[in-house]
Amino acid sequence: MIVELRKSDRQKLNMSKKQAKKQLKNLQRCLKHLSALVGHECTVSRLPSKSILLGNAGHANGIGRADVVSLLQSHLDESSYKLYFPPDKQFSILFTQDICESIVDMINATKIKGNILYCAFLSEDLSFEISNEIKPPGLKLFGDIISEEFEGELMELFLEHSKNRSSSQDELKNRVTLHYGYKFDYKTNLVDLTAPLEHPIPASVRKVLGIIQPHISITPNQLTVNIYQPGQGIPKHVDTHSIFTSEILSVSLGSDVVMDFKHPTSGKVLPVLLPRRSLTVMSGESRYLWHHGITPRKTDALQDVVERQLRISLTLRECTPDPCTCNFPSQCDSQNYGKPRYSVEDEEEGARLEEQYVSAVYEEIADHFSSTRHSPWPGVVKFLNSLPSMSLVVDVGCGNGKYLGVRSDITVVGNDNSYNLCSICQDRGHEVFACNALNIPLRPSTCDSVICIAMLHHITTPQRRVTVLENLAGLLTPGGLGLVTVWAQEQHLDLETTESCRPCPTDGTEEGVGRRHFDSQDVFVDWQLKKPGSVPDKSGSKLYYRYYHVFVEGELAGLISQVPGVELVEVTYEKANWCAVFRKL
Incomplete structure (x- = not known):
């Protein structure tokens, strides 16, 4: 009470x-x-x-x-x-x-x-x-490992490198990064061990390694330097299991900061203060299981409010070609079909995931993806053929535009979040513009019909999916029809055979529809990019991962029911996809 x-x-x-x-x-x-x-x-x-x-x-x-x-x-x-x-x-x-x-x-x-x-x-x-007295298992913190003078020299060195070296630098939205030894690829969360960088770990950092040697058990060969302005942070994540060994090291320079550790099952959060000039060693659970990140804000608070200053972190890791055999398979990419792990905690995290594992990937694979997309689906063609002549249709998430020219007596305008896919559509003579489906810059109630084919399953959270559906409905005139298709988790409903589903194909063509097997609704599906000059993986192609939320029966209808001013016309199952038609009231 x-x-x-x-x-x-x-x-x-x-x-x-x-x-x-x-x-x-x-x-x-x-x-x-x-x-x-x-x-x-x-x-x-x-x-x-x-x-x-x-x-x-x-x-x-x-x-x-x-x-x-x-x-x-x-x-x-x-x-x-x-x-x-x-x-x-x-x-x-x-x-x-x-x-x-x-x-x-x-x-x-x-x-x-x-x-x-x-x-x-x-x-x-x-x-x-008190939070700094309780830490995730396996986390060790060592304070004042270097002097203020040495700290200043290191910060000056990396700030200078950030101005002059572009080949090892990433301009991310929330920080600047530099890579030494090997480059960490933020699109795949992997390191290409066949392509060492020209610039090794600097001698000054080797000196740091000599100082901290009594506290660590690895021999780092990869360094990522993160430069944070006040107010910047990094989303919660687990460092990839398969490419790094048992410890992740972090040296903090310039400013204290609070790092949050979150248990993936219980949801328990432990904020830990990382003082400037300190060494953090993550091993065991803190390395392999707990998610860690820095919340973007300009102040940190444990016992008192402290304003953040410019901060530089040195993340030191030991790369390995050997698969991970840890005791935490739920977070382990080696033990989970080679796919990255992720956690959608809120709308901001969902947007980050879509940017990294949908938008950025399709920009890279656009040409190869388009080369595998030729024939329109019969169900979509049937829907378009049912529309009156002179209809205005918007194809949201149009990809390479294979539905934009199905009929010559209706106008179909496409949009996609990928600029490179939009360029392919333009080269084919189609009307198209680039935008995110969560914010479509068209006048409401002006379209006779909308289609959204194989796009909604790339949206990460239920609320964001409803927002997309609301945007589709908002484009329609009263009586206008919308068609949405998504991948189904039930991949075998229209197969004549009863044999077990095989894993997702990895050749980039996505052939074998209805033969995939999904252990959960939120999955990564790999795409092997085959183009000259790509960094090879074991099969000679560059590997990307795309996020998918596969839908169960009734789920798409349930989302449409949350959209005001529309009615569900029908839901059908075709070629391992759920297809819904709705009408604007």
Whole structure:
């Protein structure tokens, strides 16, 4: 039961009963966030405990350790408690050595920087205390491994390299990277061991390796330098298992930063402070299982709010041609058919995944992809042939444009997120423009029909898929029809034989429709690019991975039901695809 404000407290604070209820809802929301943070449900207690939730007293409110200490100083000795501030949250946790029954009554409804404080005893001891005292298994942190002077020399060196060397530099949206020894490919999350870079690991970093040698067990031969401006970060990820050995090393320069570690199953998050001039060694679970990343923000908060400065990290890894045999197959690409692992945590993460494993890939494989796409599907042709003459149709995700010229008496305009595929369409004389299906720059209610063929399954989250469908519906005039097709997880429904499905083809042609086997709905499907000058893999071609969400029966209809102003006409199954027709009301 959450402690409520007494009438006298509300009067003292000039707060209405409605306002008080609103604050209590905020406290309940804090409990929800806390539960997600620790990986299990947290509840409040009628009985006093040693763990106390302080609502409206978090870094998101602009409140730090000094502010809470000032409030508590007349009630508790500073040595008798600890404070924990989850990053970017509107609450903090007070851990007391002994149960203090009166503490909640004493500080409840007081104000800190204009924020009304709400308190509640938590019903159980939490599984963490101060974040920097609890780390994922296998994570080691060594502070002050180099001097400030040496730190400055290293930063100056890599800032100079970032200006002058383009061949080893990646301009990513969230940071600048430099590579030494071998280049890490962000499109495939792999390293090509047959193509060592001309520039090896610099001598100054070799000196760092000599300093940290007592703390590590690997011999690094690959260095990635990340240059972060204040406010930049890196999405949560697990370093690829198959190409790197048992430890991932990171040396922090220039600024402290908080790195978040998230358990992929429980969802538990452990923020860990990485001080400047420190060495982080990830091994065991922290290397192979936990996802790690840096949230883009300009300040970090554990006990107090600290502004980020320019930061440079040195990520040192040992490349290996041997497959990984770790005890964490759920995250292991060697033990999961060679496909990368991923985690869609929110809309921002979904957009990043689509950019890396859909947009960027199709830009690279556009010509080869187009060469394998010749004949229109009969079901799509039948739909287009059913439309009245002079109809205006938009093909969203048109690829190489094989449906843009099916009929000469209707106008079909195409769009695709790939500029290179759009260029192929233009070369063939089709009307086409480049855009993302999540933001189509056409006037609403102007099209007689829309088609979206084999594109929606590249969208990563349910909400983003609904947004695409809403955009399709928004283009239609009343009575207009839309056709959407997606890959089905049920790949064998129209096969005459009952033999087992074989794995996805890897020759880039995607032949054998209906013979794939998907163990889950969210998968990567590989594409082997065959073109002169490509970096070879074991088969002599460059390997890419494309993200797919394969649909189960009823799922596409369920998404369309969430789109206002449309009705579902029919859902059919054709050649291992679910096909839906809907009408604008």
